[in-house]
Amino acid sequence: MTDATALDLPQENAAGTPAERHLVIEPGRLDRNYWSDLWAYRELFIVLAWRDVAVRYKQAALGAAWAVVRPLLAVFVFTIIFGRVAQLPSEPGVPYPVMVYAGMLPWMLISTILGDASNSLVSNAGMIGKIYYPRIITPAASSIVSLVDFAVSFAVFLLLMLAFLYVPSWKILFLPVFIVYAVAMALGPALYLASLNVRYRDFRFIVPFVVQFGLYISPVGFSSEVVPEGWRLLYSLNPAVSAIDGFRWCILGGEIWWPGFLLGLGVTGLMLWAGIRTFRRTERQFADYI
Amino acid sequence: MNDVVISARGLGKRYLIGHETVDRNQTFRERIMAGAGGLARNLAKTARGEQLVQGEVEEFWALKDVNFDIRRGDTVGIIGRNGAGKSTLLKILSRITEPTTGRVDIRGRVASLLEVGTGFHPELTGRENIFLNGAILGMSRAEIRRKLDEIIHFAGVEKFLDTPVKRYSSGMRVRLAFSVAAHLEPEILIIDEVLAVGDAEFQSKCLGKMEDVAQQGRTVLFVSHNMAAVSRLCEQAMLLTDGRSAGVGAIDEVFAAYRGATSNILSSGARRDLRDHNDRYGSGDTKFSSIVLLDSRGIASSEICFGESISLLIEFSGPVPRDAVISALCLSPEDHRVLQIVSDDDPTFSIGSIDRHAIRVHVANLPLQPGQFNLLIGLHDQSMQPLDVVRNAYSFRVVEHPEKQRRRHAATAKNGYCTTTSVWTVEIEKCAFSG
Numbered sequence: 001m002t003d004a005t006a007l008d009l010p011q012e013n014a015a016g017t018p019a020e021r022h023l024v025i026e027p028g029r030l031d032r033n034y035w036s037d038l039w040a041y042r043e044l045f046i047v048l049a050w051r052d053v054a055v056r057y058k059q060a061a062l063g064a065a066w067a068v069v070r071p072l073l074a075v076f077v078f079t080i081i082f083g084r085v086a087q088l089p090s091e092p093g094v095p096y097p098v099m100v101y102a103g104m105l106p107w108m109l110i111s112t113i114l115g116d117a118s119n120s121l122v123s124n125a126g127m128i129g130k131i132y133y134p135r136i137i138t139p140a141a142s143s144i145v146s147l148v149d150f151a152v153s154f155a156v157f158l159l160l161m162l163a164f165l166y167v168p169s170w171k172i173l174f175l176p177v178f179i180v181y182a183v184a185m186a187l188g189p190a191l192y193l194a195s196l197n198v199r200y201r202d203f204r205f206i207v208p209f210v211v212q213f214g215l216y217i218s219p220v221g222f223s224s225e226v227v228p229e230g231w232r233l234l235y236s237l238n239p240a241v242s243a244i245d246g247f248r249w250c251i252l253g254g255e256i257w258w259p260g261f262l263l264g265l266g267v268t269g270l271m272l273w274a275g276i277r278t279f280r281r282t283e284r285q286f287a288d289y290i
Numbered sequence: 291m292n293d294v295v296i297s298a299r300g301l302g303k304r305y306l307i308g309h310e311t312v313d314r315n316q317t318f319r320e321r322i323m324a325g326a327g328g329l330a331r332n333l334a335k336t337a338r339g340e341q342l343v344q345g346e347v348e349e350f351w352a353l354k355d356v357n358f359d360i361r362r363g364d365t366v367g368i369i370g371r372n373g374a375g376k377s378t379l380l381k382i383l384s385r386i387t388e389p390t391t392g393r394v395d396i397r398g399r400v401a402s403l404l405e406v407g408t409g410f411h412p413e414l415t416g417r418e419n420i421f422l423n424g425a426i427l428g429m430s431r432a433e434i435r436r437k438l439d440e441i442i443h444f445a446g447v448e449k450f451l452d453t454p455v456k457r458y459s460s461g462m463r464v465r466l467a468f469s470v471a472a473h474l475e476p477e478i479l480i481i482d483e484v485l486a487v488g489d490a491e492f493q494s495k496c497l498g499k500m501e502d503v504a505q506q507g508r509t510v511l512f513v514s515h516n517m518a519a520v521s522r523l524c525e526q527a528m529l530l531t532d533g534r535s536a537g538v539g540a541i542d543e544v545f546a547a548y549r550g551a552t553s554n555i556l557s558s559g560a561r562r563d564l565r566d567h568n569d570r571y572g573s574g575d576t577k578f579s580s581i582v583l584l585d586s587r588g589i590a591s592s593e594i595c596f597g598e599s600i601s602l603l604i605e606f607s608g609p610v611p612r613d614a615v616i617s618a619l620c621l622s623p624e625d626h627r628v629l630q631i632v633s634d635d636d637p638t639f640s641i642g643s644i645d646r647h648a649i650r651v652h653v654a655n656l657p658l659q660p661g662q663f664n665l666l667i668g669l670h671d672q673s674m675q676p677l678d679v680v681r682n683a684y685s686f687r688v689v690e691h692p693e694k695q696r697r698r699h700a701a702t703a704k705n706g707y708c709t710t711t712s713v714w715t716v717e718i719e720k721c722a723f724s725g
Contacts, residue, residue: 025385025394047425051411051418058413130404131426132385287386288305 034280038134045137049144052116056145067152071108075100075160078221088222094252095164101157102251103220103244106178108153110186110240111211112146117190118207121198125290135283136276139194143183150179169253178246181268185239188271195282198290219244224257236260239268294397295478295509296360296383301392303353303378303533352378353533356392365510366538367520369548370530376513379530380404380482383511398477398509401428405482407467412456416447416466419455423470437473444499445469472499478509497522521545532588561590562684565607574677576608578667579647581684592684595691599654602631604667606647613672614641616649618683620707621664628707629658657708658688 057064075097082088083096090096117139121128124138161168189210197203218240219227227235235241236257242264249256353375360366370376381387383394384402409426410419420441424434434441442448445466447458455463481500500523504510514520520527520541527544528535536547561582564570570577584601585591594600602618610616620629631651633639641649665684669677 021397021399023385023396023400025382025389025396026392027388027390029388043430044425044428047422047431051409051414051422054418055411055413124409126405127409127426129386130408131402133426284388287381 034134038136041133041137044133045141048137048141052142052145053148056148064152067149068156071101071104071153072156074104074220078104082221086222088226091223091225091248091252091254095166098161098164098166099223099248099252100221101160102248103218105150105153105157106182106243106247107215107218107220107240109146109150109179109182110243111214112149113143113183113186114190114193114211115207116142116146117187118193118197119204121194121286121290122201122204128286128290135286136191136279139187139190143187143190146186147179147183168251171250171253173250175247175250178243178250181246182243184272185243185268188268188273188275191275191279192271195279195286198282198286214238214240223248224260232257232260233263236263237267239264239271242268293362294359295362296358296394296396296511298356298358298394299392301353301356301379301382301394302351302390303375303382303387304390305350305352307348307350351533353382353389353530356530356533356535358528358535358537360509360511360538362398362509363507364526364538365504365512365524367524367527367541367544368511368513368530369520369527369544374530375533376530377482378533380480380511380513383480396478399428400478400480401474401476402480403427403471403474403482404480406464406471410455410463410467413454415454416442416451416458419466420470423467427471427474428476429474441469441473444472468496472496472503476508478511479503480511481513483514561603561605564680564683567680567683569681570679572669572676572678574611574669574671576606576610576614576669577678578604578669578680578683579607580605581665581667583665583684583686592686594656594658594686594688596658596660596688597655597691599652600656601650601652602665604649604651606649606669608647610641610647610649610669611671611677612641614677615668615670615672615674616651617668617670618651619666619668620658621666622707623662623664626707627666628663656688657710659707659709660688660690661707662687 078100079097082100083090090099120139120142121135127133128135128138193203193207217235217238224232224235224241224245236259242261245256245261245264248254356375356379368376368379378387380402381404382389383396384400384404386404407423409422411422414422417438420438421431421434425431429437442451445462445468447462447466450458450462455466458466497519500510500512504523510523512520512523524541526538527541528538529544529548539547561580563580564578565580567578582590582603583592583594584603585594586598586600588601604616604618616633618631619627620631622628631653633641633649633651663686664682665686666679666681667683668679670679671677
């Protein structure tokens with residue numbers, strides 16, 4: 001009787017019936033057991049992620065080709081503009097296109113997560129109004145699509161390095177850490193924007209603007225080494241800088257500029273915390289407003 | 291052994307309703323500034339998770355102090371008029387929205403079916419959608435794989451399994467969706483009016499399937515307008531009236547109460563019999579036969595508090611033409627027509643094939659100032675030819691609301707018969723002509 005848990009484990013019924021579940025519904029109850037509830041719904045997360053990936057590659061005629069063409073075109077343009085026209089230096093011993101691509105990879109990951117996840121609640125409005133599940137699954141599942149795109153783009157990157165006969169440094173083993181970091185960096189603001197988007201659809205228009213603007217203030221087309229010394233700390237307030245620098249460090253070698261990286265890490269942590277907090281505070285009202 | 295599987299205590303859900311108020315005398319700049327300030331405040335509120343409304347705020351309790359117990363293996367129908375709180379109750383029980391007050395204890399695995407085919411994606415094939423929808427309803431992939439053949443067979447879509455659902459007919463889509471839902475094996479099943487879809491044959495198949503579920507000793511909560519379906523499926527029922535419930539009872543008693551809620555009022559002495567009323571004109575065969583005014587508690591009354599909601603229950607003798615327009619005009623003692631209430635105002639209302647000859651109209655906020663009023667009711671055809679118009683059909687008095695004390699000048703009826711809410715501010719900047 002007293003053992004009250006706000007859990008019903010949807011997938012465990014198949015294998016034998018465990019002790020009877022006791023679900024309690026009362027105001028504010030959702031907050032307790034939040035993370036274990038999330039774990040209980042992992043199967044739904046997998047299915048929703050699979051749906052998003054399947055739909056993404058089914059609807060587009062070129063399918064996976066988009067994940068190839070987009071970064072290649074961007075790299076081509078940036079190499080011409082920043083490398084040739086503006087004559088900006090690459091990192092020592094690295095062909096300019098390889099340097100740009102190493103920055104484009106995390107940027108594409110961040111910007112697609114930002115775009116898709118912040119819109120995901122509104123595009124799944126039907127489900128939110130009719131079914132209970134921890135709402136955070138929706139933006140999380142939509143960011144899996146971005147990771148699949150990333151995997152395709154990364155395969156292209158391997159070919160590009162082969163074409164330039166460039167051998168990445170051994171530090172590329174650390175890349176998974178920075179992939180997780182880039183996802184976390186994008187999810188913070190994405191969760192914040194997603195929850196505000198439920199109430200104010202204006203935020204749908206803000207995201208493309210942020211992404212477009214972010215491309216210019218992030219070191220995608222150039223190395224962050226070209227930023228003047230005095231401005232670098234201010235520049236590092238943009239957390240995308242630390243994600244991109246981290247990727248370049250893994251792939252191209254070189255040194256990490258620690259003050260800037262730590263600052264970026266701090267901003268990312270803060271944004272992730274604020275994003276999750278806002279999301280959790282507003283999610284119990286999503287069904288009333290969406 | 292405690293056999294109560296769903297137990298609700300003091301359950302309530304409050305919504306705040308905003309009434310938009312626009313100040314006409316604001317300059318564009320002020321409005322922009324007010325808008326920006328308001329937006330900033332609202333964003334801060336939203337981020338804190340507070341409920342947020344614009345303009346004047348009114349509380350609305352969709353459910354209030356609802357208590358009930360449902361025992362294991364019971365099949366309970368939840369009935370009530372539109373807006374009585376049925377959907378809100380279902381949403382709370384399925385955890386889509388949180389209650390404002392109270393507590394529910396549920397023992398056992400719950401599946402709720404508020405819609406068939408939630409999450410169906412038109413681009414995915416039938417097979418893919420079975421897995422998707424199943425997962426959304428809480429089935430594991432292993433469970434779905436095990437039941438896949440059964441689901442496909444029940445839906446009868448074997449041939450189109452690998453066709454995108456967007457090419458399905460709407461009937462096929464519904465059959466597939468219901469088939470997935472029907473193969474859920476929860477201990478407690480909560481169903482909204484999902485039976486209102488599909489053709490008659492399939493509906494009957496669904497009802498049969500749900501009877502099976504009920505007979506397997508599982509608990510079923512079933513919300514429907516379809517009384518025949520409720521009585522076929524359920525042994526017990528619960529009536530919701532304006533967000534309140536009298537608990538779970540035997541289905542016959544609750545049905546009687548549901549019908550009685552309307553007929554009691556009509557048969558009580560409070561209604562005004564209009565059959566022998568002479569002050570009328572019109573050419574139709576159908577006449578008004580009675581009228582009664584209900585206050586916000588649903589009690590027949592001739593004294594209404596200012597600003598409260600009212601309902602009018604109107605009875606007819608004979609069938610009402612499908613395209614008829616029904617109106618009620620409030621007349622002041624000086625015979626000025628001060629307020630009109632017309633059925634054409636409600637785009638969702640249609641008389642349809644009415645057989646009960648009774649109609650209810652609800653007015654959320656009666657804007658009449660305190661004073662004595664008289665009702666004129668009219669029944670017109672589409673070209674506004676009077677079928678039956680009754681003068682002095684009902685008289686009532688509006689009195690000041692005892693709890694909402696208004697300031698003296700607002701409460702006087704000498705300045706007008708109706709009042710509307712207004713927002714007053716002091717202008718800081720000088721006007722162009724004041725020097």
